[in-house]
Amino acid sequence: MDNQNKNLLLATALSFAVILVWFALFPPPDAVSTEMERAIAEDSLTAPTSERQSVTTGTVGQEPSAPTDDVRRLPIDTARLTGTLSITGAVLDDLRLKDYFETIEEGSDTVHILRTVGELDPYYSLFGWIPVSGTSTNEVPNALTDWTVVSGTVLSENSPVTLQWQSPGGLTYNRTISIDDTFMFSIVQTVENNGDATVVLRPFGMVARHGEPSDLKNFFVLHEGAMVMADGELTEIDYGDIEDYDIDRTERARAKIFSVNANGWTGFTDHYWMTLLVPEPGQPFTAVASYDDRSAIYRTKSEYVDKTLAPGDRASFQTGLYAGAKEWEAISDYQAQGVDRLTDSIDWGWFFFLTKYIFIALHWLNGVIGNMGIAIIVLTLGIKAILFPLAYRSYASMAKMKELQPEMEKLKERVGDDRQKLQKEMMELYKKEKVNPASGCLPILLQIPIFFSLYKVIFVTLDLRHAPFFGPFQDLSAPDPTSIFNIFGLFPWAAPAPESIMSLIFIGILPLLLGISMWLQQKLNPAPTDPTQAMIFNWLPWVFMFMLGGFASGLVVYWIANNVITFTQQYLIMRSQGFKPDVFGNILSSFNRSKAEK
Numbered sequence: 001m002d003n004q005n006k007n008l009l010l011a012t013a014l015s016f017a018v019i020l021v022w023f024a025l026f027p028p029p030d031a032v033s034t035e036m037e038r039a040i041a042e043d044s045l046t047a048p049t050s051e052r053q054s055v056t057t058g059t060v061g062q063e064p065s066a067p068t069d070d071v072r073r074l075p076i077d078t079a080r081l082t083g084t085l086s087i088t089g090a091v092l093d094d095l096r097l098k099d100y101f102e103t104i105e106e107g108s109d110t111v112h113i114l115r116t117v118g119e120l121d122p123y124y125s126l127f128g129w130i131p132v133s134g135t136s137t138n139e140v141p142n143a144l145t146d147w148t149v150v151s152g153t154v155l156s157e158n159s160p161v162t163l164q165w166q167s168p169g170g171l172t173y174n175r176t177i178s179i180d181d182t183f184m185f186s187i188v189q190t191v192e193n194n195g196d197a198t199v200v201l202r203p204f205g206m207v208a209r210h211g212e213p214s215d216l217k218n219f220f221v222l223h224e225g226a227m228v229m230a231d232g233e234l235t236e237i238d239y240g241d242i243e244d245y246d247i248d249r250t251e252r253a254r255a256k257i258f259s260v261n262a263n264g265w266t267g268f269t270d271h272y273w274m275t276l277l278v279p280e281p282g283q284p285f286t287a288v289a290s291y292d293d294r295s296a297i298y299r300t301k302s303e304y305v306d307k308t309l310a311p312g313d314r315a316s317f318q319t320g321l322y323a324g325a326k327e328w329e330a331i332s333d334y335q336a337q338g339v340d341r342l343t344d345s346i347d348w349g350w351f352f353f354l355t356k357y358i359f360i361a362l363h364w365l366n367g368v369i370g371n372m373g374i375a376i377i378v379l380t381l382g383i384k385a386i387l388f389p390l391a392y393r394s395y396a397s398m399a400k401m402k403e404l405q406p407e408m409e410k411l412k413e414r415v416g417d418d419r420q421k422l423q424k425e426m427m428e429l430y431k432k433e434k435v436n437p438a439s440g441c442l443p444i445l446l447q448i449p450i451f452f453s454l455y456k457v458i459f460v461t462l463d464l465r466h467a468p469f470f471g472p473f474q475d476l477s478a479p480d481p482t483s484i485f486n487i488f489g490l491f492p493w494a495a496p497a498p499e500s501i502m503s504l505i506f507i508g509i510l511p512l513l514l515g516i517s518m519w520l521q522q523k524l525n526p527a528p529t530d531p532t533q534a535m536i537f538n539w540l541p542w543v544f545m546f547m548l549g550g551f552a553s554g555l556v557v558y559w560i561a562n563n564v565i566t567f568t569q570q571y572l573i574m575r576s577q578g579f580k581p582d583v584f585g586n587i588l589s590s591f592n593r594s595k596a597e598k
Contacts (some may be wrong), residue, residue, distance in 0.1 A: 062084065074154065075154050080098055083096050088144065092125045092323070094116050124208060129203055139168070147175070154492045157279055164379065171309075172192045172194055176507055195312070199309050204303045213270060226269065229263075254293065255291075263340035265290070268300060288302075349453070355453040396573060483508050518540040
């Protein structure tokens with residue numbers, strides 16, 4: 001074969017390979033998706049004529065627009081909230097939390113929970129009616145509808161606002177918005193058919209956000225995204241999961257639909273804040289979590305039972321909107337008033353049966369003591385007291401194991417390399433002396449879920465956010481702000497960021513105390529005779545010191561307190577069993593061994 005033919009075959013093979021790789025990396029769009037997008041593009045302002053129709057705000061040109069001089073607004077001013085309500089569309093899209101600030105620095109902005117289109121991370125809620133069975137979309141209000149203010153000038157606890165709009169066909173819509181003294185809005189929608197034809201309408205509520213939040217943590221221990229509570233079953237949906245849903249033709253977006261028979265709620269949760277649609281208890285509804293590929297908008301929606309209105313008929317519907325902080329007292333009160341399992345809007349995690357009650361105990365202690373750092377230490381004491389019977393048995397067993405050490409050495413010399421015989425005689429020795437070598441593992445195994453649960457509490461719950469301890473430790477949800485770089489908080493400049501390499505060098509006070517407390521706890525027992533094991537044990541405290549150095553200060557405070565209490569317990573229990581731990585002797589022995597190895 002000549003060179004030209006070889007080159008031709010090679011070029012053909014390479015071209016084929018390139019095509020295969022291209023289709024693997026960039027697969028053609030799904031046929032259903034393409035067909036649907038074409039249909040949506042051709043009919044962008046008209047709802048589908050299917051039995052279950054889409055909300056018109058899902059279509060092009062009907063999202064809330066950016067604020068202009070033409071957009072009228074009503075102020076929102078309560079003891080806990082401030083913001084504005086857009087009269088155009090009757091959209092709740094500007095809301096701040098008066099009691100919470102972005103940082104602990106003086107002059108920091110208040111937390112901005114809902115934002116208008118045109119700002120960073122638009123995030124808003126709106127309500128309305130879906131036309132069903134051929135009713136024209138012109139007969140229902142949408143996000144661009146210009147409402148008339150009937151009553152109210154400022155939306156506050158004692159001053160609701162009522163808006164009105166008249167459709168071309170004679171439907172009169174009234175919307176009364178009120179708010180309580182915390183974070184729950186109440187939206188009462190009323191429609192009266194003054195026209196000549198019967199109409200079928202479906203009330204809905206919706207929360208929408210444009211793109212993922214810019215401050216998304218994306219951390220496995222915390223859920224951020226959509227939530228749906230459907231008759232006692234909670235579904236947490238990450239933003240990426242919504243994007244992976246199949247396209248639903250009725251929603252004209254990627255969507256998952258939940259049927260709720262009696263009790264539930266749906267919305268979005270952030271780290272410390274959430275916005276939830278809360279129907280009245282006992283009200284059946286359909287919850288939808290969706291993502292629009294075209295506009296990159298995430299939505300959660302609640303659709304309710306259809307209302308059929310003959311000429312002269314009137315229908316009314318009420319729903320709630322929780323927009324605020326995930327405060328324990330607030331959500332507990334609403335749950336007591338009938339909002340099903342609202343306290344589960346806090347992400348308790350796998351060990352919820354521990355996490356929730358650890359938080360309740362910590363929350364109560366903080367309320368009594370008034371200092372979260374001290375509350376964590378007292379909680380640690382309480383946990384250690386509960387586990388003390390197990391710890392006593394464990395450390396007593398370890399003390400007896402130390403007493404049996406000479407016997408075990410003699411046993412090893414006697415049996416030589418016969419491992420089977422050695423194992424058998426060791427078990428007989430344990431049985432004779434009533435020692436269980438595995439009993440020392442139980443407290444350690446119990447510590448794992450407790451540690452993870454407390455970590456979850458400290459990382460997830462609002463109580464630790466900006467909670468002060470003392471001195472430089474003014475935010476126990478943040479890493480230790482001290483380091484050698486700022487002479488452990490004596491100088492005003494900031495320590496290196498936890499994610500930087502410099503933070504591994506300029507370690508803070510709390511991580512240092514953690515390493516020292518772990519190291520001292522180790523020295524209650526002589527170092528292992530095996531040099532490899534001894535080296536690993538020697539390095540372990542300092543490895544943990546650097547590993548946990550970037551964790552929340554509150555968690556490190558717990559770990560230090562746990563180490564100190566464990567050291568004290570182990571020392572006293574071992575003394576009570578006739579075994580006197582030689583801490584300083586073990587330290588000197590460790591140093592001497594290190595010198596000898598060098």
